[in-house]
Amino acid sequence: MNILYEDDQIIVVEKPVGIESQSNRTFEPDMVSEVKKHINSLSPKKGEPYVGVIHRLDKPVGGILVFGKTKEAAGALSKQVSGHQMEKTYLAVICGKPVDNFGTYVDYLWKDGKNNISKIVDKGITDAKRAELSYRVLEELEGEEGPLCLVEIDLKTGRHHQIRVQFSGHGTPLLGDLKYNPAGPKVAGQRNVALCAWKLAFTHPGNKKKMEFTVKPQGTVFNKFGTVSEYQSMR
Template structure:
């Protein structure tokens, strides 16, 4: 495959992860982002041994968007610290069914991950292994698709939990379009859809110079096309 690389230097690269690809090393024979990035680095600069690729953050397999991968351990350490300190800003666009009660706000919940079923759910604070999940949202556009009212939401994560956006949106009454795991409408057998979620923007500080660097890309997928907000993106 041809990687869509938005930026690259000796320390890290910014790349667009396609929908349907694992963001880290996959256990199957299917392609994954780490393998593709390693292949790209080796092609540019063939050296003995396997290139180093540091995974800084993750995107769910059915979600596409902007990602950063480190090319050195020093860069990986710096970038990981930015994530832990919530200094790496990520903006997502999601298409949800219906319209949220409020046009903007914050959701604060506790999520519990079910490793057996690869899913998460909102639980009470006192539940063992429950983790705080917080995000802010803003409704930026509305549209109709296949006779259904949909809302385009801009979402900023304050924490990074398993399936966080998908779980919290569904839990608050507005599941994502196409989400076969958390939206009952798309759980029928034989249904094949992509989750209407895209990691559209990423802002970080360069791991060496400290310079603030923003990167963005327009959400891809048929479900995003009805929204005029994205026309001039």
């Protein structure tokens, strides 16, 4: 487990691709369990360590997660999420090119829990939730089956499969997304959806300092874009 930061109130980690954010009642590993093991290995105590889930990433998506190590810290971080004060920035590779190089998508999503998918629906549909994100195209490559674009995404809301659903619904689905783009083009070595929660910024719940973390996106397709290397050199 790649730990980016830790103190007595919070822990910031990089979630690998293919790992659940929290337990889904199977025997597969998940980040909450791994963080608990880590905390217990440092200071064994009776009972299970507290790990407060602040936000989640889909199983095929890698990137940064922050957890609260106390209820107070978790509560303060959760308020930042609900108040849109936690900055969650993603990098994605999409199939095709948006009409505009930057913009905002506002849709209403309905979650089909039985089939574990979400759909863009009309605003008045029962249980439909507002979903908003902004994006900008950073770089374009010509792939064998059409253009591929590297986009940076600022997630304003945190809906189920939001980025994947919205980009698919707007005609530029994510590369490698078998759920929302099963017939899409393939890139050698790219086995998962080309999406990474690459940057996270928030205010520390204790000392109130602004904290910002970045990681390198996982997946061979990201290495084809020079912008990714430039971002890494700026860290």
